[in-house]
Amino acid sequence: MSTTAPLETLESNPWESQEARFNLAAQKLNLDEGLWRVLRYPTREITLHIPVQMDDGRVEVFTAYRVQHSVARGPGKGGIRYAPDVTLDEVRALASWMTWKCAVVNIPFGGAKGGIICDPRLLSQGELERLTRRYTAELMEFIGPERDVPAPDVNTNEQVMAWIMDTYSMHARHTVTAVVTGKPLDLGGSRGRREATGRGCMIVCDQAIKKLGLERSRTRVIVQGFGNVGGNAAQLLARAGYRVVGIDEFDGGIHNPKGLDIPALVEYRAANGTLQGFPGGEAIPRAELLTMPCDILLPAATENQITTRNADRIQAKIVCEGANGPTTAAADEILQDKKIFVIPDILANAGGVTVSYFEWVQDRQGYFWKEAEVNDQLQHIMEASFQDVVAYAERHQVNNRIAAYMLAIDRVAFSIKLRGIYA
Numbered sequence: 430m431s432t433t434a435p436l437e438t439l440e441s442n443p444w445e446s447q448e449a450r451f452n453l454a455a456q457k458l459n460l461d462e463g464l465w466r467v468l469r470y471p472t473r474e475i476t477l478h479i480p481v482q483m484d485d486g487r488v489e490v491f492t493a494y495r496v497q498h499s500v501a502r503g504p505g506k507g508g509i510r511y512a513p514d515v516t517l518d519e520v521r522a523l524a525s526w527m528t529w530k531c532a533v534v535n536i537p538f539g540g541a542k543g544g545i546i547c548d549p550r551l552l553s554q555g556e557l558e559r560l561t562r563r564y565t566a567e568l569m570e571f572i573g574p575e576r577d578v579p580a581p582d583v584n585t586n587e588q589v590m591a592w593i594m595d596t597y598s599m600h601a602r603h604t605v606t607a608v609v610t611g612k613p614l615d616l617g618g619s620r621g622r623r624e625a626t627g628r629g630c631m632i633v634c635d636q637a638i639k640k641l642g643l644e645r646s647r648t649r650v651i652v653q654g655f656g657n658v659g660g661n662a663a664q665l666l667a668r669a670g671y672r673v674v675g676i677d678e679f680d681g682g683i684h685n686p687k688g689l690d691i692p693a694l695v696e697y698r699a700a701n702g703t704l705q706g707f708p709g710g711e712a713i714p715r716a717e718l719l720t721m722p723c724d725i726l727l728p729a730a731t732e733n734q735i736t737t738r739n740a741d742r743i744q745a746k747i748v749c750e751g752a753n754g755p756t757t758a759a760a761d762e763i764l765q766d767k768k769i770f771v772i773p774d775i776l777a778n779a780g781g782v783t784v785s786y787f788e789w790v791q792d793r794q795g796y797f798w799k800e801a802e803v804n805d806q807l808q809h810i811m812e813a814s815f816q817d818v819v820a821y822a823e824r825h826q827v828n829n830r831i832a833a834y835m836l837a838i839d840r841v842a843f844s845i846k847l848r849g850i851y852a
Contacts, residue, residue: 440757443522443732449758451525454834457827464842467850468528471521473497477567479545481560484553491547493564497577498524498540501844504575505541506531506782508582508611509564509589511557515544519732526753527782530775532837534814536786541577543568549584561589565596572597574607574793580785581611583731591616607792610785619788621803622781627661627729628804629780630751631669632811633772634725637747640819641770643724649686651675651723651745655698658751658778659729667691671725675718678704679730682718685710720744728755729778735760743769750774765828773830775837776818783810 528540606617672688720742729751740763822832
């Protein structure tokens with residue numbers, strides 16, 4: 430079994446890109462053909478058409494999805510994104526990546542993902558709340574602490590999770606805090622959750638520079654994206670002594686070869702809503718910043734940022750994938766030929782789901798940890814997972830991405846074999 434998708438499809442369709450990597454890893458594992466079929470496709474795909482009464486009295490109908498890729502190792506786990514360009518193939522890919530991500534860091538979750546086709550910038554707070562609550566009500570029989578646990582993703586946040594938790598609890602007739610993660614602290618959220626994905630990126634960067642013999646103070650970093658993941662990663666890396674020389678955002682980038690003052694940049698962005706005009710750096714077009722000289726390139730925006738059109742111009746020694754699917758399958762070989770050390774997304778950005786797991790555990794216990802304990806446990810898991818992936822890559826003579834897929838697929842397949850196929 431192998432994908433025959435054309436290059437342009439692999440470059441634009443995240444599901445095809447994910448499938449190409451899955452097929453290669455499964456082939457190298459000599460995966461049983463039956464297990465190959467089981468793991469290749471999602472367990473369940475739900476498409477919803479949600480009516481919402483708008484503020485002016487009109488009724489709009491929004492298309493929404495929830496895909497559960499695998500629940501072999503535990504409940505489904507994955508975020509919900511609100512965006513005008515959400516597609517079923519994108520949600521499928523993200524759900525499968527969550528399966529592999531949870532398996533790479535060896536936490537007892539499967540993979541799921543959700544999305545609603547909308548532009549949240551054009552919706553009022555009341556419209557967003559009604560949309561969220563109706564979406565939750567339609568999914569009542571498919572989500573829950575033992576079934577599928579949503580979380581924030583693109584354009585969703587703690588408030589959206591609070592609405593989901595409340596709606597689910599009203600239907601369940603008792604408070605169920607463990608139905609979602611990424612909640613406000615006062616509703617059962619975990620300390621350290623907001624920074625967790627960025628912190629996980631910093632931890633694996635530390636491991637990578639140690640392996641390559643680099644020093645923090647001499648390591649130049651360019652971050653694409655300055656949201657929750659990229660913003661927190663940039664702040665944590667700068668605080669740890671890395672030299673963050675470039676930040677890329679939706680409206681353009683900012684660059685300073687001597688290093689950007691990240692706390693000042695955070696304040697400037699909060700005050701102005703943009704990085705443009707920041708006096709501590711030079712404005713750089715978006716496309717250029719990704720290919721400028723650096724030691725670590727940390728794409729933390731959206732899918733398909735490193736492609737066959739720019740991969741040969743990447744000058745980083747390390748690519749740490751803070752986003753999901755930032756590198757296309759077709760670009761992998763180019764980065765490998767350039768001997769760039771890639772920390773794949775299903776490892777690099779797994780800090781978020783790891784601390785989501787901690788939140789789920791705390792909610793179910795009714796006992797909450799100090800932030801230092803959360804961060805210590807996260808560091809232990811991320812460091813161990815990095816070593817597992819690198820050792821797998823060296824043992825099987827494959828790149829880090831295929832090694833991460835092989836390790837994840839092996840773990841999920843082993844669980845299915847132990848459970849058997851129910852008939």
